[in-house]
Amino acid sequence: MLAGLEMAARDVNDTGGIDGHPLELVVRDTAADPEKAAAAVDELAGLGVAALAGEYHSVVARAAAGRADALGVPFLCSSAVLDALTEQPTDWVARLSPPQSRGWRIYADFLLGAGHSRIAVATQPSVYWAAGTRILRDHLAERGGTVVELDLSALAPAAVCDALVEQRATALLLLVGHPEPAVPIVESVRHDGRLAEVLIGAPAGQPELAEWATLLGDHGAGVPFLRYLPEHLTPLGTRVEAALREQLGDAPSFVAFEGYDTVAVLADLLRTHGTDRAGIAGSWPRVAVEGTRGRIGFSRTPGISVWQWASSPVQVVDRDPAEPGRFRILHTG
Structure with missing residues (x-):
């Protein structure tokens, strides 16, 4: 994320900045910690930033969004998907990534289309995992599917295998942290001959991480996850992809x-409204920007408390078992 943010800032400044002034990124690491995120928002607001950007972790983004809303600082959330990003509807926060309810329903449709209607979810206590489980259960139940919860606070990886057999589940979804306990669970399932036909899935996207492939090798392939890319990048996206690949030494996520x-x-908003925070926040519905993955605009979505890019792309992909370094598109929504 930081590489993308920084590259875009360089591109802005290489083309004249904001009315002749350079765009400056002031970076703080939230370290996947909600309290650090809230403190970072307080600090950055005190420094006079025009807007806040970023955040990957949904629970952390919720803490940042709540503080941004309270302090009156516009926040464009890049990558977190939790539907309830703020407690109440707000004009201060907008989001690029699709809400969890949309992405995870698309994932559930993929499972049904692949013939899986009895799904086990290995889960840990978290607002994010609980929301995901609820979305999957409700969507699958309407279509004759069933979700069985396996509580990882009470089950070791070997016990997860036994539970899958007992529950006759044909798919196991990893709603857990990475690498622990996700990696040991995958290894246990892959080595259990009783579960050779069980699909392992990870809707939150753990298999995209390079560490996943390093730790699991071939066992990490064939695990479908959600990715927010279109089938074809825009011309801008193609240029950005090439530059980031050169910078990072690998394909960017x-x-x-x-x-x-x-x-x-x-x-785009800064060029139009300067650094006036209220002016920026009041202009989310007028955004029309050609991004790397399509034309971006924001609207109000029922059940979502922030301004939302409603047409953000969603794919279900996996690592190709024949070539784990390559991703296969399995389903789009």
Whole structure:
């Protein structure tokens, strides 16, 4: 994400900045900690930033969004998907990534289309995992599917395998942290001959991480996850992809494109409204920016408390078992 944010800022400044003034990124690491995120928002607001950008972790983004709303600082969330990003509807926060309810329903449709209607979810206590489980259960139940919860606070990886057999589940979804306990669970399931036909899935996207492939090798392939890319990038996206690949030494993940698009949108608003925070926040519905993954605009979505890019792309992909370094598109929504 940071690579995408920084590249976009360089592009803005290489083309004259904001009315002749350079765009400056002031970076703080939230370290996946809600309290650090809230403190960072307080600090950045005190420094006089025009707007806030970024955040990958949904629970942390919720803490940042709540403080931004309370302090009156516009916040464009790049990558977090939790539907309830703020407690109440707000005009101060907008989001590029699709809400969890949309992405995870698309994932559920993929499971049904692949013939899986009895789904087990290995889960840990978290607002994010609980919301995901609820979305999957409700969507699948309407279509004759069933969700069985396996509580990882009470089950070791070997016990998860036994539970899958007992519950006759044909798919196991990992709603857990990475690498622990996700990696040991995958290894246990892959080595259990009783579960050779069980699909392992990870809707939150853990298999996209390079560490996943390093730790699991071939066992990490064939695990479908959600990715927020279109089938074809825009011309801007193609250029950004090439530059980031050269910079990073590997193909950038969708999160890098979310970072780039975040700055592209905010730069457009800064050119129009300057650094007036209220002016920026009041202009979310008038955004029309060509990003790396399509044309970006924001609207109100029922059940979502922030301004939302409603047409953000969603794919279900996995690592190709024949070539784990390559991603296969399995389903789009």
